[in-house]
Amino acid sequence: MWIALPEAVASDPYAMPAFIIGLLGLLGALSALVWQFATYKLNGSRIKVELRFGFAGSSGAATYNVSKPPSEDEMLRIVGQGFNEPAIHVKVRSVGRMPANITQCTLDSSGGLSYDPLGDKVGPHFPHRMDPGEVADWYYKGELAGALRDSAKIVGHSGDAFLWAVVYLGDGREVRSKERARL
Structure with a gap:
């Protein structure tokens, strides 16, 4: 089933090639717009945050991913x-093409509570500038997980309590760890 074209368009031999060229131009413009958006998103500072648990000693720390805990042995x-x-370990990676400024690193619970240590952490001081490809680590005392769980129950949070690491950037964004730990 063909659509009937007006007689003036049907008799013009250049109408169809002009229409195809117009469609190709529109496709090219949309492709350029998508590419500009992708370039904008990929060129900025990007941060990955990982939450880990483990144990600290006098010579360092041995940590593991909270989603794959080691066996009891x-x-x-x-x-x-x-x-x-x-110990609670927060590992931050700068994976973008631009530097990022870390202004704060907190431990947030599902009960709405957030722990922002004043001097109770080991790691770089805030604000901390991270160049592309750089990794920064912050360590907190492991007892904080139990304290946040107990505090969540006191303020009336029912159900399972979870813990996330949240990093605040200088541009106002906040990045939460994908991993969450059950408290």
């Missing part, structure tokens, strides 16, 4: 090697 071996102080 592995934990006992870690503690037997002198890593006996529970």
Whole structure:
């Protein structure tokens, strides 16, 4: 089924090529717009935040991803090697093409509570500038997880309590860890 074209257009031999060229121009313009948006998103500062748990000792820390905890035997071996102080580890990676300014790093619970340590952390001081490809680590005392869980119950949060790491950037954005830990 063909649409009947007006007689003036049907008799013009250049109408169809002009229409096709117009469609190609529109396609090119839309492609350029999508490319500009993608370039804008990829060229800025981008941060990845990872929440880890583990144990600290006098020589460092042994941490693991909260979504893949070690077995009980592995934990006992870690503690037997002198890593006996529970620790919360926040690992921040700068994966964009521009530097990022970290202004704050907090531990947030599902009960709406947020822990922002004053001097109770080990890591770079805020604000901290991260160049592309740089990694920064902050360590907190492991007892904070239990304290946040208990505080969430006190303020009336019912159900399971979870913990996230949240990093605040100088441009006003906040980036939350994909991993969450059940408290």
